[in-house]
Amino acid sequence: MTEIQFSGFGGQGIIRCGLITGKAASLYDNKYATMTQSFGPEARGSACSSQVVVSQDRVLYPYITKPELLVSISQDAYDKYEPELREDGILLIDTDLVKARPARGKIKMYGIPSTRLAEELGNRIFTNLVMLGFFTAISKVVTPEAMKKALPGLVPQRFLDINIRAFDQGYQYGLETLSKDQKKS
Amino acid sequence: MKKVKADPKGVLTGAHYLDGDFAIAEGALAAGCRFFAGYPITPSTETAERFAERIPFVGGIFIQMEDEIASITALIGAAWGGRKVMTVTSGPGFSLMMENIGLACMMETPLVIANVQRGGPSTGLPTLVGQGDMMQVRWGSHGDYQIIALSPDSPQECFDLTIRAFNLSEIYRVPVFIMADECVGHMHEKVVIPPADQIEVVERKWYDGPKDKYLPYKPDKDLVPFMVKAGDGYRFHTTGLTHDERGYPVINAECQDWNVRHLSDKITKNADKIIKYEEDQIDKADVVVISYGITSRVAYRAVQLARKAGIKVGTLRLITVWPFPEKRIAELAKKVKAFVVPELNLGQIVHEVERCSAGQAPAVLVSHCGGWVHDPEDILKAIKEAAK
Amino acid sequence: MTKETERPEPKNPVEDFLRMDRIPHIWCSGCGIGVVVSSFTDALRKSSFDLNKLAIVSGIGCTGRVAGYIKLDSFHSTHGRPIPFATGLKLANPELKVVVFSGDGDIFGIGGNHFIHAARRNMDMVVICVNNFNYAMTGGQVAPTSPTDANLSTAPYGNFEHPFSLPYLADACGASYVARWTCLHIRRVTKSIQEALDKKGFSLIEVIAPCVTLYARRNRLGDGLNLLKYYYDNSVIQHGADTRTLDIGYQGKMIVGKFIDRERPTFLESMNTHMKKALGDKYVPYGEQP
Ligand SMILES: Cc1ncc(C[n+]2csc(CCOP(=O)(O)OP(=O)(O)O)c2C)c(N)n1
Ligand code: SF4
Ligand SMILES: [Mg+2]
Numbered sequence A: 001m002t003e004i005q006f007s008g009f010g011g012q013g014i015i016r017c018g019l020i021t022g023k024a025a026s027l028y029d030n031k032y033a034t035m036t037q038s039f040g041p042e043a044r045g046s047a048c049s050s051q052v053v054v055s056q057d058r059v060l061y062p063y064i065t066k067p068e069l070l071v072s073i074s075q076d077a078y079d080k081y082e083p084e085l086r087e088d089g090i091l092l093i094d095t096d097l098v099k100a101r102p103a104r105g106k107i108k109m110y111g112i113p114s115t116r117l118a119e120e121l122g123n124r125i126f127t128n129l130v131m132l133g134f135f136t137a138i139s140k141v142v143t144p145e146a147m148k149k150a151l152p153g154l155v156p157q158r159f160l161d162i163n164i165r166a167f168d169q170g171y172q173y174g175l176e177t178l179s180k181d182q183k184k185s
Numbered sequence B: 001m002k003k004v005k006a007d008p009k010g011v012l013t014g015a016h017y018l019d020g021d022f023a024i025a026e027g028a029l030a031a032g033c034r035f036f037a038g039y040p041i042t043p044s045t046e047t048a049e050r051f052a053e054r055i056p057f058v059g060g061i062f063i064q065m066e067d068e069i070a071s072i073t074a075l076i077g078a079a080w081g082g083r084k085v086m087t088v089t090s091g092p093g094f095s096l097m098m099e100n101i102g103l104a105c106m107m108e109t110p111l112v113i114a115n116v117q118r119g120g121p122s123t124g125l126p127t128l129v130g131q132g133d134m135m136q137v138r139w140g141s142h143g144d145y146q147i148i149a150l151s152p153d154s155p156q157e158c159f160d161l162t163i164r165a166f167n168l169s170e171i172y173r174v175p176v177f178i179m180a181d182e183c184v185g186h187m188h189e190k191v192v193i194p195p196a197d198q199i200e201v202v203e204r205k206w207y208d209g210p211k212d213k214y215l216p217y218k219p220d221k222d223l224v225p226f227m228v229k230a231g232d233g234y235r236f237h238t239t240g241l242t243h244d245e246r247g248y249p250v251i252n253a254e255c256q257d258w259n260v261r262h263l264s265d266k267i268t269k270n271a272d273k274i275i276k277y278e279e280d281q282i283d284k285a286d287v288v289v290i291s292y293g294i295t296s297r298v299a300y301r302a303v304q305l306a307r308k309a310g311i312k313v314g315t316l317r318l319i320t321v322w323p324f325p326e327k328r329i330a331e332l333a334k335k336v337k338a339f340v341v342p343e344l345n346l347g348q349i350v351h352e353v354e355r356c357s358a359g360q361a362p363a364v365l366v367s368h369c370g371g372w373v374h375d376p377e378d379i380l381k382a383i384k385e386a387a388k
Numbered sequence C: 001m002t003k004e005t006e007r008p009e010p011k012n013p014v015e016d017f018l019r020m021d022r023i024p025h026i027w028c029s030g031c032g033i034g035v036v037v038s039s040f041t042d043a044l045r046k047s048s049f050d051l052n053k054l055a056i057v058s059g060i061g062c063t064g065r066v067a068g069y070i071k072l073d074s075f076h077s078t079h080g081r082p083i084p085f086a087t088g089l090k091l092a093n094p095e096l097k098v099v100v101f102s103g104d105g106d107i108f109g110i111g112g113n114h115f116i117h118a119a120r121r122n123m124d125m126v127v128i129c130v131n132n133f134n135y136a137m138t139g140g141q142v143a144p145t146s147p148t149d150a151n152l153s154t155a156p157y158g159n160f161e162h163p164f165s166l167p168y169l170a171d172a173c174g175a176s177y178v179a180r181w182t183c184l185h186i187r188r189v190t191k192s193i194q195e196a197l198d199k200k201g202f203s204l205i206e207v208i209a210p211c212v213t214l215y216a217r218r219n220r221l222g223d224g225l226n227l228l229k230y231y232y233d234n235s236v237i238q239h240g241a242d243t244r245t246l247d248i249g250y251q252g253k254m255i256v257g258k259f260i261d262r263e264r265p266t267f268l269e270s271m272n273t274h275m276k277k278a279l280g281d282k283y284v285p286y287g288e289q290p
Helices: A014-028 A075-084 A114-120 A124-139 A144-150 A157-184 B020-031 B045-057 B068-080 B091-106 B134-139 B155-172 B182-186 B253-268 B294-308 B326-335 B349-357 B376-387 C033-046 C063-069 C082-092 C104-110 C112-121 C166-173 C186-198 C212-218 C224-234 C267-282
Strands: A002-009 A032-037 A047-055 A069-072 A090-094 A108-112 B003-005 B014-019 B035-038 B061-064 B085-089 B111-119 B125-129 B148-150 B175-181 B188-193 B200-202 B237-239 B277-280 B287-291 B313-318 B320-322 B338-342 B363-366 C054-058 C073-076 C097-103 C125-131 C177-182 C202-208 C235-237 C254-261
Touching: A002 A014, A002 A075, A002 A124, A014 A032, A014 A047, A014 A124, A014 A144, A014 B014, A014 B188, A032 B182, A047 A075, A069 A075, A069 A124, A090 A124, A108 A124, A108 A157, A114 A124, A114 A157, A124 A144, A124 A157, A144 A157, B014 B020, B014 B155, B020 B045, B020 B085, B020 B111, B020 B155, B020 B175, B020 B182, B020 B188, B035 B045, B035 B068, B035 C082, B045 B061, B045 B182, B045 C267, B061 C082, B068 B085, B068 B091, B068 B111, B068 C073, B068 C082, B068 C112, B085 B091, B091 B111, B091 B134, B091 B175, B111 B155, B111 B182, B125 B182, B134 B148, B134 B175, B134 B320, B148 B155, B155 B175, B155 B182, B155 B188, B155 B200, B175 B182, B237 C063, B287 B294, B287 B376, B294 B313, B294 B338, B294 B376, B313 B326, B326 B338, B326 B349, B338 B349, B338 B376, B349 B363, B363 B376, C033 C063, C033 C125, C033 C186, C054 C063, C054 C082, C063 C073, C063 C097, C073 C082, C082 C097, C082 C104, C082 C112, C082 C125, C097 C104, C104 C112, C104 C125, C104 C166, C112 C125, C112 C166, C112 C202, C125 C186, C166 C177, C166 C202, C166 C254, C177 C186, C186 C202, C186 C254, C212 C224, C224 C235
Parallel strands: A002 A069, A069 A090, A090 A108, B035 B061, B035 B085, B085 B111, B111 B175, B148 B175, B237 C073, B287 B313, B287 B338, B338 B363, C054 C073, C054 C097, C097 C125, C125 C202, C177 C202, C235 C254
Antiparallel strands: A002 A047, A032 A047, A032 B188, B003 B200, B014 B188, B111 B125, B148 B320, B277 B313, C177 C254
16 A cells, blocks of 8 residues: 655646546555545645545555655645655645755655646646656555556546646656666665 | 436446546446536535536536526426436535425425545535534434435445435436545546446336326335426426425325335335445454445555454445445344444444344444544554454 | 317306315415415416416415315425426427416415516516415415515514515516406406416416415404405506506505516527527427427
């Protein structure tokens, strides 16, 4: 069972990240995935998050308790959710938007300038897809094929291609990050 | 009872990733619901939104009424106009509906209401989970009557139980309630919608005898009267007043006795056909955890931990909450040491368990006021305590 | 649409429209409700409607009992709710013509919110409101229509509130047809009901009628005859009158007549037109008569 949390500020497509991941895992990767999101005033303000529990068996308890994967695309979200990340968890951040402290314990931290890469593709609204590609490469919880299959219906049809490109960029960046990481160790 | 295959126009066959609210709307469309009247209220609004988006391509009515009183009343009218009908709401709107839920029962009107429960009382916790309306759904309108209430624990079950709710409402001519909760309503999971020809839909119990012999409230063998709709030439009458088989008001104790017992009997005497629950490892259990809705999934985590610790614990998940599985609880009460009943309220269904167990096994409540689900540790503690 | 077989030559002209097995009715002698019912059955007799496609819905009150006596598909709903009930009935089965027959307290007190929205939507229905200036069924309490200074059981020192002018309200909300009569104007009431039945959209016919037992007795206004004389002396027919001028003071002048008769698309027409425009061929039209 893997507990994943996506976080950022409203409008960054954080809920979408959870939906795409959950849909990919449960419809195209033959796993179980339960997605929940923060509702209420919180969702309208600064830090918002969506959570996905992915498992080989049916998910019972629907919420995350101690996530092992945290994605933060804003400083507020990082500040708010990082303390809940598992000691041996993985933290993914946007390097331009999040000033991270040195990683706690055995936490592995990976960064990507997702917003900048999205802007290079034409619009910062693709940030979440760049981040999702990156997340997919690093976490290996869901296959990239499943993620891409999950996109129709969750991104506007006319932006489907560019969203896929954004995803691929992030994914590529993730693979490169991993290989550099391996060389280091 | 006439069963037919679902009308493919309303069925979105395939695997989807949906939240419970959306799944309720899809269940309704698959079941043949073509009339929805409602009023927005968190956390149920998404069902209304989904229905409003889908119905123009299916053929039917979505209308946002001026309040929940209007919504439920329009449903009753629309059911008598021949449609399968539904609305969704949450606590405050549910309270507003109470008087006319009684009218629906009295007129023996098939309709479906989903209550996506949030924390109460009053405005309470609009966006957060609760299970505080479980007694209200049973007793909230005045006088004696019976209803059917189902409790889904997942988006898939929101879909499945909505279809069942429509079928039960047609079979028994009674309001059927889907007592969901914010957590199930808002969580996304895989929902598989079968092909239309694999979905069984119960048709209304239409009368087809001679016109001049029609009696709107004459019970049939299964205790349920036949129905007609406005416009078919029967020129029938129906009223919220105590009435006889003709539907004419009769204001005396004798008719009251006949009428009220009938409303009750048609459900209680058919209870075995209505009640559904899911049991696990119950045979040798010392402790049985009884739960429903989202709480059953939380409880299950506690149960797994308890089993690891060597405790013989079984589970009983209520799928039908009302009518309550009295017989089964009474049977189990003879065999087990105790029941553990976690609920997102200060104790509602636990009283039913106590009543049915009649002193043979204690029922231990694990209460929670809502706003979040239980910490499984709290349920585990209660299981351990009860197993002693 | 007329089916002659449904309308045999009656022995008593109303027997075909009333549930004779429910007579005698519950109303006091001298009550005005029965008069309005007669006008209604007369309108049915004169109209060419297929009576099997006509439904009647009442709320609760003395007037609310009307549905029980009319031999149509008839629904006795809850207090204040006949309009949403009728809304559901009409939308579920658009070939029906739906009549709401209820009291002033029912439609404009507890049910006021439903009235304004049904009129705004131009929901296709005929609302016949018997205005007897009080909540009669429960014993003569003050109503939103009670004239200022009238005495009522819950306004024992006189009513100091300002009453609704029903036609003004209906006009402001967008009703297609609005008329007011007293139960002295039997033939005019009948004609208005006929016109409203033939009209698409939301109609209100207010009929001022005596409650002899409660309102009249408490205010020492005499018996039914005295009240009819008051209506005779004080009602002025003024078709098309400005609806802002229609307030009724205690035992004061009453302007009656047909005030509004206009064309607006009904709820269903608006829905179908709009959805066709928005969705094109993918839209499945609902309830359109061939
Ligand atoms: C919810 C509710 N509140 C109160 C009542 C009691 N009640 C019955 S009839 C009525 C007043 C009816 O007045 P109106 O509609 O003017 O009819 P009338 O009797 O004057 O014809 C009231 C208050 C009720 N039946 N239901
Ligand atoms: S109480 Fe008044 S309104 Fe009611 S029946 Fe008698 S006279 Fe008519
Ligand atoms: Mg009145």
